Each structure stands twice: as structure tokens, then as C-alpha cells.
Amino acid sequence: MADLNDADPAKLAAARAAVALVEDGMKLGLGTGSTASVMVQVLAERVKAEGLRLRCAATSQATADLATSLGLSIETLDQIGRLDMTIDGADEIDPDLNLIKGGGGAHLREKIVASSSDRMVVIADGGKVVERLGLFHLPVEVLEFGLQGTTARIKAALDEIGLDGRPILLRKRDDQPFITDEGNLILDLSLEAIPDAALVNRTLNALPGVVENGLFIGLCDQAFVGRDDGTVVELHHDDIEDEIEPLFGSTGEAN
Template identity: 70%
Template sequence: MTELSPSDIAKDAAAAAAVRLVENGMRLGLGTGSTAAFMVRRLAAFVKEDGLQLRCAATSKATADLAESLGMKVETLDDIGWLDLTIDGADELDPDLNLIKGGGAALLREKIVASASDRMVVMADGSKVVETLGAFHLPVEVIPFGWQTTKQLIDRMLTLMDLDGRPILQRKRDDAPLLTDEGNYILDLSLEAIPEPARLSAALNAIPGVVENGLFIGLCDLAIIGKPDGEVVELRPEGAEE
């Protein structure tokens, strides 16, 4: 067995703690990304050992394929309807538990699934906790038609918000445009800092051609932060009940 890096130990610890929130009979959203992969493996073992009956919806084809390869059944969100809990990772989270997500290009499905859940729990290692969002690039999913016009409109909007001069790059894979599970493109905004994430999110989604952006505002109820020693700490939005 390959020895885990300190970062992976932290991710696995957060995943293990998150899986302990799962109860028999739950309708569960499965996130996407490296930490979510640890969670899916932990969950599959939990289901097998305890015989849990769950209804699971995945936020990406990659997550669905992993879960099914481990013996779990994955259904569509439309078949399940509303979810009790979604467990996912994050690329950044701030003290209010606002998030940047989309490093794995699944932000659209991730936001739909999180919005269709009673609770969203995020797992992360300590490097993802920041005072101000924006050091990680902000992914924006856009339709391929007229995407360069959409990019220009985003650039103009950023100028109006005093965020001008930041690079906007089309995400690629093997020198070709990366396609999301919905067949769209991803534009990555290198903003450095986002002082008003809710305002920026609304402005981005008002632009024709933008499908969704990677700012998750007010969706996360609990963040479980793993440490390299295997311990975890829990973070909640200010004023939230434990």
C-alpha cells in the first residue's frame, strides 16, 4: 500500500469524519475531487460493513464511476429528488464558509446537488482555509457558442468591479478545450482576492453565456478540516448552531 502524504492523511481524516455523519436511509449527494474520492472509498466500506441502505446522487461522471466500481448504486438526482446531505470538497473556504469550487470542472452539478440538499458538509485539508477567497482561480462554466464574447463581457464586468487586469484563461486538457460533463467550457479567473463574493457571483451569472460560477455562497453548513496528524476540526458559519 502506498504511504499517504501529509496532505492525503488530512484529506482522508476529514473524509472519515464526514462519513460518520451518514445514517441509514439517507439520500446522499456525493461530491467530486481528490478529497471526495477518499470519502467515496470510506463510504463504500461503511455501506458494505454495516449494510446501510442509501440513495446516492453523484456530482460528476468520475464520482459515479468510482462509487459504482466499489459496489455502490448511483441514481440520478431527478430520480431521488431532494437530498438529506451532500458531502463534497472545496478548493477554498473563508471564515463564513463561502467556497470556491470547480477545480475538478464539476461546479455546475456540484452546485445543483448542494442546492438540493438539507445540509452541505465540506471536507478539506488546512491549506484550503483562507481569510479571503480568490488566491485559487475562480472557475466559470460557459457555453461554447460565443465563448470569446462571453469572456469579453466577463472582462468588462470585472473592470466595473475594480478587478480589471486579471487573466481569464480557457481551461484545456491535452491542448484542447476541456469539456465539462455538460459539454461546456471552463474559464478560470485569476483574481488574487475577491472582496465581495456574493456580488461577484450575481454579476457573473447575469452575463449571457455564463452557465454557473464556482462561488458557493451560503450553501455550506459545516466544514471538516483534516490535519496531517489525522485529527480534525469543525468549522461552522458564525452564529450557526452546533
């Protein structure tokens, strides 16, 4: 486990802002990824310092192991039921607070946990804020059974909605297929830009063999975007257009 003193300042700032929302007695969903790992450490520090009583559901085995090692109480989602809040990271965040997640391969559980929460709070650094989703590859969790047919159906479906010719790559780790916590495979779609994220989400999830994709549409309620100087920009639906502006440079790329 990394020392928080060595954590990326932007990620740490965002994590601290989100953890400040946690109240005693809450039921929390804990996300997965490098930024979420920082958040879990910050949360554990607060629990230890203030004696907060929390019930937590993890979005991956890696997060569960980290949280347990830090003294947090981890239960299954079925044991806890409806959650008050989930705090998670993102690979991309657009001006409507739609997300791409799944760089760590946990987007299936992350989407289930987020959908089981009254509020989803996302934490990220400024490099994750984009004007349009798609530059980061879109993960699609698929069954191993019938993989070639599923891949062909995804290609055909993308062609039909104007995203033809996009590469579809089987995710690997150490030259072996990456296996998710649910025992499935991941296909990474290099879409470059997604003109209609809701359409892509519906199209992919309607295909036999597809378990879930990494588009999170309408699930994020609030985001904290950390900067290298330790400051944080808060984004939410009410003022997203005003507050997202400073995160972009003249080229439209995130700072």
C-alpha cells in the first residue's frame, strides 16, 4: 500500500473532497482504480480518527482486500442493500457527467454498485475531463463462450451506427487474456469519439454475449476534479457548463 504522502496531489485532493461527504452510519460503495485506492486510504484514516460506523460494499476484490487491510468493514451488496453513496474514479468524464469506466476491468460491478446507490460521486484528476467521450478505449465485458461471434456482432452493430472500422482488441495481461472478477473477458473498443453515448450503450448491451460496457450514462451525480496544486473543482449537473470551462485549455484538451 502506498503512503498517502507520496500520492498524486490531484487524486489526493479529489479523494479528500469526496470523503468529506461521508457521514456516520452511511452505507457506502467503494470504487476501483488508482484514484479510488487513494480514496479508500483517506476514508480509512477518517474512520480511524473519528470512529465512524460505516458499512461498505466493494466494486472489486482488489478494493475489498485493500479496504479490509485498512480496517474497513466490507460486506456484500446483498447484505447491505441500498447504498447511500458510491465514491469511484473514472477514465473519462464529459460535460454531462457521463463516464467511461473499466480501465481496471471492474466496470460490471462498478455499474451494479452505482445503480444501487442514492448518489454516485466521482473523483478524478483534470486529465480525465473531456469534451466528448471515446478517446479512452471503451471496455466491453463479454462471455468467453462464443467470443468470435460476439466480436463479430459488436463490429456489425458499430458499423450500423456509423462507428465502422474501429479496432476491437481482446484485453490481455502478461500475454494472457485478462479475466474479470466475474470470470469474463474484456474487449476494448477504440472508438476515438462517441457522438451518442446513450445509443452506443443501448446498442452494445442488446447484443448476445455482451455482459456490460463501460459507459455510465446518467449515473454520476457529482464529481470532484483535483488539480496538481491541491485545489478541487466540483462539478454537478446544475452548473456543469460553467465550472467545466476552466478545466480545458485553448485546444479543448483537459489540463
